[in-house]
Amino acid sequence: MSKYLDLDIRKIHELLVEKKITPLDLVDEALERIEDAKELNAFITINDKVREEASTLGEVDPNNLFFGIPIAIKDNIVTKGLRTTCASHILDNFIPIYDATVVEKIKDKKMLIIGKTNMDEFAMGSTSETSYFGAPLNPLDKTKVTGGSSGGSAAAVAGKLVPLALGSDTGGSIRNPSNYTGIVGLKPTYGRVSRYGLVAYGSSLDQIGPMTRTVYENASLLNILVGEDEKDLTSVNKTKEDFTRLIGEDIKGLRIALPKYFISDIVTKEVKDRVMEVVSYLKEQGALIDIIDMSYLDTAVTIYQVITMAEASSNLARFDGVRYGYRTEDANSVDIMYAKTRSEGFGNEVKKRIMIGSYILSGENAKTYYDKALMIRDDITKEFNRVFKDYDLIIGPVATRVAPLLDTFNDDPHKAFMDDVLVIPVNMAGLPAMSIPIGTNSKGLPIGLHIIGKAFDEAMIYKLASNIEEVF
Amino acid sequence: MDKLSREEVLHVAHLARISLTDEEIEKYRRDLKVLMDDIDKIKEVKDFDSEMMYTPINDNTRLREDVVGEMLSAKDVGVNAPKKNGSFIEVPVMINE
Numbered sequence: 001m002s003k004y005l006d007l008d009i010r011k012i013h014e015l016l017v018e019k020k021i022t023p024l025d026l027v028d029e030a031l032e033r034i035e036d037a038k039e040l041n042a043f044i045t046i047n048d049k050v051r052e053e054a055s056t057l058g059e060v061d062p063n064n065l066f067f068g069i070p071i072a073i074k075d076n077i078v079t080k081g082l083r084t085t086c087a088s089h090i091l092d093n094f095i096p097i098y099d100a101t102v103v104e105k106i107k108d109k110k111m112l113i114i115g116k117t118n119m120d121e122f123a124m125g126s127t128s129e130t131s132y133f134g135a136p137l138n139p140l141d142k143t144k145v146t147g148g149s150s151g152g153s154a155a156a157v158a159g160k161l162v163p164l165a166l167g168s169d170t171g172g173s174i175r176n177p178s179n180y181t182g183i184v185g186l187k188p189t190y191g192r193v194s195r196y197g198l199v200a201y202g203s204s205l206d207q208i209g210p211m212t213r214t215v216y217e218n219a220s221l222l223n224i225l226v227g228e229d230e231k232d233l234t235s236v237n238k239t240k241e242d243f244t245r246l247i248g249e250d251i252k253g254l255r256i257a258l259p260k261y262f263i264s265d266i267v268t269k270e271v272k273d274r275v276m277e278v279v280s281y282l283k284e285q286g287a288l289i290d291i292i293d294m295s296y297l298d299t300a301v302t303i304y305q306v307i308t309m310a311e312a313s314s315n316l317a318r319f320d321g322v323r324y325g326y327r328t329e330d331a332n333s334v335d336i337m338y339a340k341t342r343s344e345g346f347g348n349e350v351k352k353r354i355m356i357g358s359y360i361l362s363g364e365n366a367k368t369y370y371d372k373a374l375m376i377r378d379d380i381t382k383e384f385n386r387v388f389k390d391y392d393l394i395i396g397p398v399a400t401r402v403a404p405l406l407d408t409f410n411d412d413p414h415k416a417f418m419d420d421v422l423v424i425p426v427n428m429a430g431l432p433a434m435s436i437p438i439g440t441n442s443k444g445l446p447i448g449l450h451i452i453g454k455a456f457d458e459a460m461i462y463k464l465a466s467n468i469e470e471v472f
Numbered sequence: 473m474d475k476l477s478r479e480e481v482l483h484v485a486h487l488a489r490i491s492l493t494d495e496e497i498e499k500y501r502r503d504l505k506v507l508m509d510d511i512d513k514i515k516e517v518k519d520f521d522s523e524m525m526y527t528p529i530n531d532n533t534r535l536r537e538d539v540v541g542e543m544l545s546a547k548d549v550g551v552n553a554p555k556k557n558g559s560f561i562e563v564p565v566m567i568n569e
Contacts, residue, residue: 097548190528204527230536234529302513309511313488320489322563324552334566339491351490352500356507358487372514374524381525414506430528455528 002029009069009163009217016062023068023112027054030070030114033161041136042155044075045083046115054112065220066109072156072165075116076123077208078197079103082113086199087121087131090319090326090345100197101229102166102208109224114162118152121347122316123168123201125149126176126419127409130349135406138181141445144403147177153211154181164221165211170202171304172398172423174209175435175450179398182437182446184218184465185211189456190430191236193222194229200315202308203234205427215436215465219243222458238456246463252286254464255391259294262396262422262450271397274447278438279395281471282464289395294387296380300425301417303380306360306373307428312350313357319345381429384452392460394452396422398435402445422450432458436465438472475501476508 004012004021015021027050034043047053050070057068073079076086078096080103085091099107106113120130128151129135136151138144139159146155150167154177157165167174169187178185186209193208200206210221223244228237258279263272279289321327321341328344331337343351360369387394399422409415426433432455435448449468453461481500485492492500546559555562 094552097544097551233534233536234527236529299514299517302510302517305507306511306514309507317489321554322561323549325554327554331564334564335489336491337564338489342489343491346490351488352503352507355484355488355490355500355504356511359484359508360511362487369511369514371524372517372520374526375522376514376517376520378523378525379521381528382521414510417510 005029005033005070005163006160008214009065009220012069012163013062013065013067016068022054023057024051024054026068026070027051027112027114030162034114037139037159037161039137039142040139040155040159041118041134042152042159042161043072043115044085044087044118044133044152047082047113050112050114057110060110064109066111066224068110068112069164070112070114070162071106072114072117072153072162073103074119074150074153074165074167076119076168076199076201077103077166078199079113079116082116084116084199085132086123087119087133088346088350089132090342092132092326094325098197101194101231102225103197105224117150117156117165120149120151121350122199122312123149123170123173124312124349124353126172126417127404128152128177129406129409130347132347137406138403140181141403141443143405144445145180145406147180147403149173149177150185150211151177154178154183154185157181157183157211157213163213164217166208167211168198168206168208169427170205170308171427172420174211175398175423175433175448176420178211178435179448180403180446182440182448183211183213184215184434184436185209186218186222186434186458186461187426187432188222188226188458189432191234192238192432192456192458193225194227194232194235196229196231200311202311203315204311205308215462215469216244216247219247219458219462241459243459243462246459247466249463250286251282251464251467254287254393256282256287256289256464257292257387257391257394258289258396259292259297259394261294261297263291266400266421267397268401270441271399271401271447274438275395275397275449278449278468278472285467290391292387294383296376296383297425299376300380300428301421303373303376303428304424305417306369307377309353309357310360310370311357313354313361316350316354321345377428380425384425384429384431388454392454393464396450398423398448398450402441402447426452431455432461434461434465436468438468474505476505477501
């Protein structure tokens with residue numbers, strides 16, 4: 001098997017420009033790798049037109065870094081003519097009739113969509129085990145979870161099946177699997193990337209982002225994903241910038257905060273030790289690091305549960321068996337059709353969350369739960385802003401421990417949320433944040449560092465991440 | 473361990489338009505109670521601001537200009553409908569004489 005896909009994309013680009021290889025070579029290599037690694041269950045659907053699409057690029061001169069490079073897309077981002085299931089039975093025959101804005105951008109650059117990746121059903125979970133299609137496996141240890149909900153994208157990149165993937169992050173769904181599989185995953189600032197065509201879960205939190213092998217590839221991919229979009233009025237108009245511009249710069253004088261909560265007893269010793277090693281290294285490099293107090297971080301999981309379950313119950317009301325997706329065979333009235341379709345079409349985790357969400361939004365409960373959650377959300381955001389007056393970045397671990405065994409959470413409806421305790425606060429405030437690998441534990445399981453930036457300051461995250469990447 | 477009553481489970485299932493088997497009702501009596509206890513923790517938070525944050529976007533009142541844009545064809549829109557009759561989407565009878 002050829003090894004072109006293991007090269008840095010700048011090197012692959014060079015080979016394409018020199019016509020030493022073709023996009024079809026890359027696609028064939030990716031398809032072969034996916035076939036060989038089938039047991040990882042990283043993909044739900046392979047794009048059966050991708051060889052044809054690659055062939056048409058054979059005679060064209062590459063005009064950008066991503067030309068002809070294979071990419072995997074999380075299966076909650078719609079792709080015209082290519083099945084998009086959200087890892088749910090209710091959409092297992094759904095063929096979108098339009099492209100998400102990010103998919104249009106990827107196609108404009110002539111990247112090749114190799115397939116749609118496995119995930120937690122409707123992105124609800126932190127291990128990808130709620131997928132209707134079965135859980136993806138962690139390429140570094142197949143008895144462990146990939147994390148979630150973008151677990152298939154993480155497995156595809158970490159398993160070296162493709163160099164790049166897209167994920168989505170509502171409460172850690174890019175960072176958590178990136179952490180467990182040892183890759184670079186960034187959740188951009190809310191509003192940075194258009195959500196048009198991303199099947200909504202918690203609309204005020206959802207954000208699409210890049211999952212890659214290196215910091216440079218991550219920043220380069222973000223360059224092409226961003227921008228205001230008339231089709232998503234929560235996307236924000238910002239001056240065009242190059243997210244790679246601070247990569248490799250000196251970090252002397254960089255002011256970094258490490259909240260006490262992030263290194264409290266909820267974090268395992270092996271993870272904490274590794275993070276503190278990075279802290280020592282960064283201090284040696286001249287960064288100024290303070291351990292600080294931050295309020296409200298411990299309330300974030302509760303707030304997250306209220307907001308996402310409420311928003312999900314509203315967003316998922318559209319799956320009613322009328323216009324698209326699965327419909328029950330057995331209904332003689334519309335009301336029965338709705339209830340049976342949703343009962344048969346949704347999995348257990350989704351049903352639980354939309355039932356609680358409907359309860360949260362019903363009558364007076366909306367005030368007790370949802371309105372109050374939005375108020376505390378404002379406090380969390382103000383608390384981040386307060387810290388960012390004195391600091392450029394906030395760091396900590398991504399998760400409290402390394403990737404757990406498959407089937408650990410099956411019978412605990414509560415624990416799946418606690419897995420994301422350290423990453424959820426970021427989504428409340430809409431901030432950008434990354435998981436970057438900082439080594440492994442004694443059993444070879446990856447540990448990541450969580451780097452949180454000011455709103456729209458992704459470039460600063462990449463600056464610190466590139467410095468860490470060189471050493472760890 | 474505390475559980476919800478059957479009626480409570482059936483109430484939230486109805487709100488979410490989900491039908492449940494007896495077995496599922498039993499399971500959710502426990503599982504939903506765990507989640508309800510989780511969200512009830514919000515009642516313990518005493519010291520908080522009074523401003524509601526619906527979205528991290530500062531300017532959330534922006535609207536598109538009211539002009540005709542690109543549209544999907546009726547044929548395309550119907551392509552995923554589970555049951556069709558010509559160009560119509562078919563559903564069970566809604567009004568009984």
